[in-house]
Amino acid sequence: MVLDNGNVKLAFLGGGREVGRSAVWVRGEKASILLDYGVRVGDPEPLFPLHVPPKELDAIVLSHAHLDHSGALPLLYVSYPRPLYMTSLSAKMLDFLLKDFMNLSKYYIPYEQTDVNRMFRHMRAVKPGSKVKVGNVKLTFADAGHIPGGLQVLVEVDGKRILYTGDINTIDTRLLKGAKPFNEELDVLVVEATYAGVDHPDREELEKEFVESVVEVVEDGVVVLVPAFSVGRAQEILCVLTAYSFNHTIYLDGMARAISQVFLDHPRFFRDYGLLKKALEKAIWINGKGDRKRACRKPGVIIAPAGMLKGGPAVQYLKRMAEDERNAVFLVSYQIPGTPGHILLNTGKFPFNNELKPIKASIKWFDFSSHVGDRQLWEVLKAVKGNPRVFVIHGEDQACTMLAERVSLELGLEAMAPRNGEVFKV
Ligand SMILES: [Zn+2]
Incomplete structure (x- = not known):
């Protein structure tokens, strides 16, 4: 033009x-x-x-x-x-x-x-x-x-x-x-x-409901997977859990780790840098396959991209935890129709290598919008x-x-x- x-x-x-x-x-x-x-x-x-x-x-x-x-x-x-x-x-x-x-x-x-x-x-x-x-x-x-x-x-x-x-x-x-x-x-x-x-739900109500739901699953001795975008949502979820004094294990994986390091180097852009720092220090940053296997065996929360499950470590975790109905997958961002996350949310099935497989873990969506x-x-x-x-x-x-x-x-x-x-x- x-x-x-x-x-x-x-x-x-x-x-x-x-x-x-x-x-x-x-x-x-x-x-x-x-x-x-x-x-x-x-x-x-x-x-x-x-x-x-x-x-x-x-x-x-x-x-x-x-x-x-x-x-x-x-x-x-x-x-x-x-x-x-x-x-x-x-x-x-x-x-x-x-x-x-x-x-x-x-x-x-x-x-x-x-x-x-x-x-x-x-x-x-x-x-x-x-x-x-x-x-x-x-x-x-x-x-x-x-x-x-x-x-x-x-x-x-x-x-x-x-x-x-x-x-x-x-x-x-x-x-x-x-x-x-x-x-x-x-x-x-x-x-x-x-x-x-x-309209989005009231943020504080949403945070409370999210944290309560996470605690319930983790105290049952199993795992919550939170597929989240690397550039903000992953860190926000960490901050929410930390603000509510969540005292169970939290893992952070994928590109969210590198982006978190970048965030730590730019304090002036955040509302409460102290909370962000505390949240990132509290999380265990996953390092390699061994860590991933271990994370799925212990009660805790795993925060990993991609937010709509279009790949990334979140899909690997989902594969490992899909069979246990006590586990949970909490989606925390908008799921574009047609994405694997949207299919999972609406059918309870996930397209692993283009083959739809039922997921026994419970699935829930929380409207954390930016x-x-x-x-x-x-x-x-x-x-x-x-x-x-x-x-x-x-x-x-x-x-x-x-x-x-x-x-x-x-x-x-x-x-x-x-x-x-x-x-x-x-
Ligand atoms: Zn944007």
Whole structure:
């Protein structure tokens, strides 16, 4: 796609009426900025956002490390490198996530490690609260509360103020402080809608129910497997158990270990670094096959990726513990339809090597989300200052269109759910 100079324009290159491959291009008269460039993992092969010629860009901003916001970025560094703004913590996490993505993908990925390395050489670290000037564009960064190192970005160009929320969470979790409302008048708001129309349970109630359920199983002398994403959820679950003085054995496995070490090196990004440190010290970090076998034989909790059981050590543990009906599998993140975790939750069977096998261990889902639920999302929208045009992205088709309609009707703001490839003058 090419955008000509002139009035400020917004082009949606991905993430329009879908969750995945987020990419928004802001073009002013003299400068142009790309916000995120992600992949849509799965489907069955990864989908990339619409093409943008890197030499048309002055800078790129990454809101947070998740692959649906970052996985296509190295493509932009094959030929014409531009400065890339993100937090130092996002950069460290992204390094692990991209390696994992390249190693595990069964499909061709159109970039290589050398492109990833070139990308990191052009990384410029920013923090929540930082302001950066790129030509006549001013970028202001703020906490997003979604995953460690995540940002919201205010883009000020040619007299327009555009807020891109990225993925946000406004409630405090054990790991992160919730995002604060932006107190400035806006001309444009680009907001996520992952859970538009869906409320999450009260976090404290959820934590209590989770810990009680874990204790019950462990005190029965058996094992709870918690499949969890490596970049936040695994550590949050550790913090929850520690906050409730859980005094049984906890094991941590997979990439969650390396990411935890990265977290320990970045104290300023966490709500309660003391709790995080204590939780990570309390856990036994699994080291090799012998440890894994032992972990399954003793009562305790095993926290291991992948969060949707698409591979990783969690699947190996599941294989070992599936036959004992006293064991439990507690899923702690959203399970995308079609993923092994979703199949397990809905059928009680698991696809080992494409063969569905019944799992005797009990299975339960706990709604630990890192995205705003409907109620909080509405609070964010109501608190917005000015009379901005609202673009709703990063949600299923219906979630995006319904939220846009509600914003127009109830808040009287011009709102829409753009499709990929659509361009708007603002
Ligand atoms: Zn995210």
